[in-house]
Amino acid sequence: MEREAKQQQQKQKAYGGQAQAVKPRATARRPPPACSVPLELVFVSAEVAPWSKTGGLGDVMGALPRAMAARGHRVMVVAPRYTNGGKDIAKYKDTKPVAKSVWVELNNSWHELKYHTIVRDAVDYVFIEHMCYQREGTPYGDASGPFADNLFRFALLSLGALEAPLNLPLKRDLATGAPLDEVYGQDVLFVANDWHAALLPLLLTARFRPYGVYANARCCLAIHNLAHQGSHEASRFADIGLPGEWYGTLEWQDPGDKQRKKTINVLKAGIVTSDLLLTVSQGYAAEITGRPQDARVDMLLAQRANKLRGIVNGIDVNEWDPESDKHLVATYSAYDLSGKAACKRALQREMRLPQDPELPVIGFIGRLDYQKGPDLLLDALPILANLDCQVVMLGSGAPDYEARLREATHEFGWFCRGHVGFSVPLSHKIIAGCDILIMPSRFEPCGLNQMYAMRYGTVPIAHATGGLIDTIQDYNPFAKGEGEGTGWTFAPAAIETMVAALSTAVKLFREEPERWRALQLRCMFNDSSWEHAAQQYESVLCEVMADKVQYTGSRK
Numbered sequence: 001m002e003r004e005a006k007q008q009q010q011k012q013k014a015y016g017g018q019a020q021a022v023k024p025r026a027t028a029r030r031p032p033p034a035c036s037v038p039l040e041l042v043f044v045s046a047e048v049a050p051w052s053k054t055g056g057l058g059d060v061m062g063a064l065p066r067a068m069a070a071r072g073h074r075v076m077v078v079a080p081r082y083t084n085g086g087k088d089i090a091k092y093k094d095t096k097p098v099a100k101s102v103w104v105e106l107n108n109s110w111h112e113l114k115y116h117t118i119v120r121d122a123v124d125y126v127f128i129e130h131m132c133y134q135r136e137g138t139p140y141g142d143a144s145g146p147f148a149d150n151l152f153r154f155a156l157l158s159l160g161a162l163e164a165p166l167n168l169p170l171k172r173d174l175a176t177g178a179p180l181d182e183v184y185g186q187d188v189l190f191v192a193n194d195w196h197a198a199l200l201p202l203l204l205t206a207r208f209r210p211y212g213v214y215a216n217a218r219c220c221l222a223i224h225n226l227a228h229q230g231s232h233e234a235s236r237f238a239d240i241g242l243p244g245e246w247y248g249t250l251e252w253q254d255p256g257d258k259q260r261k262k263t264i265n266v267l268k269a270g271i272v273t274s275d276l277l278l279t280v281s282q283g284y285a286a287e288i289t290g291r292p293q294d295a296r297v298d299m300l301l302a303q304r305a306n307k308l309r310g311i312v313n314g315i316d317v318n319e320w321d322p323e324s325d326k327h328l329v330a331t332y333s334a335y336d337l338s339g340k341a342a343c344k345r346a347l348q349r350e351m352r353l354p355q356d357p358e359l360p361v362i363g364f365i366g367r368l369d370y371q372k373g374p375d376l377l378l379d380a381l382p383i384l385a386n387l388d389c390q391v392v393m394l395g396s397g398a399p400d401y402e403a404r405l406r407e408a409t410h411e412f413g414w415f416c417r418g419h420v421g422f423s424v425p426l427s428h429k430i431i432a433g434c435d436i437l438i439m440p441s442r443f444e445p446c447g448l449n450q451m452y453a454m455r456y457g458t459v460p461i462a463h464a465t466g467g468l469i470d471t472i473q474d475y476n477p478f479a480k481g482e483g484e485g486t487g488w489t490f491a492p493a494a495i496e497t498m499v500a501a502l503s504t505a506v507k508l509f510r511e512e513p514e515r516w517r518a519l520q521l522r523c524m525f526n527d528s529s530w531e532h533a534a535q536q537y538e539s540v541l542c543e544v545m546a547d548k549v550q551y552t553g554s555r556k
């Protein structure tokens with residue numbers, strides 16, 4: 001309520017000089033919680049910001065659990081404790097080791113798992129220590145490619161997460177936060193994220209429920225990106241330590257593979273053994289169930305479409321706040337955008353581009369991967385060179401795209417600068433300092449950058465796909481009053497359509513500054529906080545827990 005009122009006040013002020021009145025938002029009251037008792041949630045993920053982040057999964061795990069805890073639920077997040085060969089140990093300096101370790105059997109040997117925990121914003125973050133998370137590199141691999149034992153590493157994550165609610169005395173009083181010296185117990189709801197945690201529902205079914213453990217527990221699988229399924233050679237089945245009767249749950253023959261090679265597909269196992277499936281936008285939910293003949297496990301998703309829910313991600317409005325962003329040379333709000341102009345100048349200076357406020361700056365941030373379409377933007381540079389704009393790109397990933405980014409700086413350096421690397425401070429500076437954020441993603445389950453951009457008064461232009469359709473409202477040049485739209489979407493994902501959208505935006509920026517400012521303000525007042533998404537998660541998750549089915553064990 002208070003936030004709404006503050007926003008409304010700010011909005012009145014921001015639009016103050018303009019003729020049009022601002023319509024109040026319809027949704028002011030927080031709806032009652034959807035369940036009668038608080039949920040006991042255990043999020044399981046390969047990454048969680050700020051401790052580990054290579055992309056959007058880390059961001060979501062850093063924010064959604066907090067939003068659920070703020071709604072009164074008991075929340076734990078379990079992730080590996082990556083030390084990157086010792087370089088990242090300092091990131092975990094505030095965490096405390098748990099006295100009790102747990103031994104689990106995997107791949108025919110026993111492994112000791114140590115746990116480290118920290119409470120932040122009423123969430124119990126739990127990090128699993130094991131030597132396989134200590135090597136140099138990202139959570140998934142190093143310069144030579146993905147780690148060969150990733151199947152084992154992430155099976156260990158799932159097992160470690162399954163042991164955590166049974167063994168770690170982390171329970172606290174929900175009202176006071178006082179420690180109770182009790183474990184979470186068995187009646188928990190696991191939310192397993194992406195293929196890295198997708199073995200969890202299978203291990204729950206195969207290694208716990210037959211012995212009467214977790215009879216009332218539930219597991220949802222959240223799919224952030226169907227492109228990564230955890231596909232491995234079938235012979236690696238032994239790495240998971242399951243009896244042969246479960247092989248069929250994992251076996252997958254890609255219909256597109258002419259050699260009919262059998263594989264095991266971890267996401268498939270998660271899809272068929274979870275109680276409910278979640279994905280990160282309604283648009284993507286429709287896309288991944290709409291053309292089942294096209295891709296690999298889409299068929300199974302289409303068959304379980306009645307168990308799939310799409311919920312658009314929110315963004316962390318504290319981490320991404322132009323009024324307090326510590327990475328910026330100047331902060332700003334919708335009321336006074338002069339700080340944004342200073343950020344633009346600073347970005348132009350840092351990227352060694354002419355410091356000209358008249359030139360619209362177009363930004364790109366993302367993994368350099370076919371999904372994100374960096375090649376479309378790079379291929380369009382000769383045309384954009386005539387548009388009187390500047391282009392700033394930040395990304396890391398596929399070596400050939402990285403090389404092209406460097407070449408682009410070399411060839412088009414007078415208006416385009418590419419930075420190869422992963423830099424959170426620079427990503428904030430780009431989001432704030434640009435006028436336009438371009439997202440030519442070929443597919444995009446949700447996308448976060450467009451929402452960060454809007455909050456910073458940077459107008460998104462994106463391929464009309466997945467969550468980008470759900471989150472960007474197309475600019476309507478004919479709208480009366482305060483105007484309509486928060487950006488532009490284009491389709492298909494092609495240079496021509498992208499350039500056309502960019503040209504339209506640049507024309508508006510240059511020729512109609514008042515309308516541009518109104519567009520920026522609409523973006524800035526667009527509410528993408530986690531509150532709304534958390535409310536939807538709550539109602540879906542409560543529905544899952546309300547299902548009274550009991551998984552009874554027969555092997556006690």
Ligand SMILES: Nc1ncnc2c1ncn2[C@@H]1O[C@H](COP(=O)(O)OP(=O)(O)O[C@H]2O[C@H](CO)[C@@H](O)[C@H](O)[C@H]2O)[C@@H](O)[C@H]1O
Nearest residue numbers: 055056224366367395396421422423427444445446447448
């Ligand atoms: N070089 C770089 N330097 C600094 N920061 C960088 C960076 N490259 C990317 N980032 C940051 O990483 C995050 C990426 O978010 P995306 O939504 O693009 O996620 P991603 O595609 O990884 O994840 C998947 O999961 C998320 C979450 O559900 C979905 O939104 C998405 O569609 C789906 O593909 C953003 O915070 C971005 O700023």
